[in-house]
Amino acid sequence: MGVLTGLLLTKMKNQLRSFVRSPGKLIVTVLAAGLLIFVVWAGGMARSEAPAVRDRAELAAIIKVFYMMIFIMIAYSGLSKGATFFSMADVNMLFPAPVSPVRILVYGLTQQLGTSVVIGVFILYQYATMHGQYAVTIGGMLLILLGYSLTIFTANIAAMTIYAATSVGASRRKVARPVFMGVCGLFILPSLIRIASALVNHEPMAASLVSAAGIVSLGLFPFAGWLAWGASRLMAGEMSGLLGLLGAGAGVTGLILFLNHAQPDYYEDVLQVTETAALQKQNQRDGRMPEATRKNVKLRERDGALGGMGARAFAYKQRLEDNRGRALLFSPMSWTLMAAMVLVSLFMRGLDEAEAGVITVLALGLYMQMLFSMFDRWVRELLLPYIYLTPEPPFRKLLACLSQVFRQQAIESALTWAICGVILRMHIVTIILMIALRMTFSLLLISTHLLVDRLWSHIIVKWLQVTLYFVMLFVMIAPGIALGVALMVNGVVIFSEAGTMFVAILAAELPIGIGVLYACRNLLENAEMNQA
């Protein structure tokens, strides 16, 4: 057995052992596996062999766009910082060792493939929806996972190749960006033209988007297009889909050969990004989250200045940081959320049941908000000592700390729902209700976070903390849903059935959120940060 194979196997063995040694890890893994089995069982129970509710072409379009977005984002990073499949231990111990760089590259790629599969496991949790809507089988889900993992894998190799090819000279770097954008544009342009034409001709948007995604040029998009095409074909039972996977395999081989020929000494190309990744990992371990912000932040007068005294100084500081952290009115994550909601609104515009569109957009917005909430500035504030040390009453500090989040989300949700409301032709009362729901959900997320911090901050296993967070969130949301169901069962209708549910959730969750926030008012007396 070669030294690198031995290293990989030992790492895998120790990884498995760590599950036995850490009960927290084991519990979370068992819970995650149990949840997956439940999702598959529940999805299968809800719907057995009936045909797909929605057009399978929609699914093919979603997969293609999803893979392409992932591929472009990762490959694009090759223009600035490259990619790495290595850890600092690899850099410090393997690179100086008398082992062939090609063998080390293969070792890195094998590691990367494993990581890609692990990252993609979340896809399997979508089984119930996929099976219910598109009649996707377990095999189909595994195919989507395989395609996703291979997309990440190939995108990383592409990023590394791009970096190796462009890092040698300033002139190459200068032209690389427009060339990259131009090549992507060539593949995407026909689809954009198709969408524009649908908008001009007032064609149904959902069908137009599916048709735009089906244009041949998108299927030809390197790696992501081939893999998406292959996965969709194989899911439909057509073995020709294997051609997509074979094409990706041939492409990867070509890139590796090119890499080996053009830049056999690739160590320098991966060094910087490996160091950065290691630093980020260390920061996370130390409880310091990196800023999700622009790379090059410049001081601008329009961003404002510090202000306020005492606890209010934190609110002003956060406003200044927020202004600096974004190029335009909102943060990149807010723009993503808004764009997704508006896009889905466009997609849902032609539906017969207008309410279904509103519910879908609301659900998407809340789901994304939940994912993004952990990057809110107030969470980062709790990781530095200043807020705890400042001689102000803890509740006042907490409210000051949260005020900027609420202010920002009020503006953002008002704007988003105003646009979505126009697209979906919503009544003004419904729009106001949606904004109120979004703000209440925000309060609920914050309260849940505070509650978990208050009760279980001593738990060191992060995964267990995350699990507790979701359990508590569910517990706090449940009364609102129960109230809504109770009202509907008793024949109470406020505007409509969905309206009754919305109002019930609002009525139940708002006092719960405020109550929990108040119960956690002394949270800032202790940090329990950076466990020793």
Next chain:
Amino acid sequence: MDKEVIITYMLQVSNVTKRYGKTLANDAVSLNAEPGRITVMLGPNGAGKSTLIKCVAGLLRFEGEVIIGGYGNKTLEAKRALGYVPEMPAVYDLLTVREHLEFIRRAYRMPLDHGQDQARLERFELWEHKDKMGKELSKGMQQKVSILCALTHEPRLIIFDEPLVGLDPRAIKELKAWFGELRAAGCAMLISTHMIESVEGLWDTAHILMRGKLAATIEAADQASLMEKFFAITEGA
């Protein structure tokens, strides 16, 4: 009677016990720090120094009592009197160096004093970097900013957790001189470190922690070599 007149100890740590699950990080530790004196806390890795420091700073829950300037360490009065330099430099990514000091003044309701801020930044060779943001600073510069933030509101007790790590030789020299000035001004200091040579010649009282417990207290007046005493205690334990 004015409370400050009767204060003998600026910091009184009494029977502090801190557990992380089953791990006992601090076991009934008691120690004091007096105004105008430098108290150091020494110990090997994992002795519980940083945990005790965080308990004193009010960042962790614990059993026992910590009194700062006559007040419980969680009170606003105690927080006003305390400056804390954490082990890992604590800076905001999106605030400039100068803004860090302004922010601290505001948070502590201190009058803005750009002249004094400039003088302190110059002392630590940070004035030329005053408009750089936290994320643009090297680790050493972040450490300097972190130290200045702890000193800005003129605390009467300052606790330093490994303050010299990451500093360049000039900054180390400057900080040591600053320790002397703060001592002369009547400030109490508690410095935690595992680099004994860095505090030789500076300290007045030394507490040695071993496995979470206070193993010994030595006075500089005993004319002892801290290094020799430390090894005698830790290796004999």
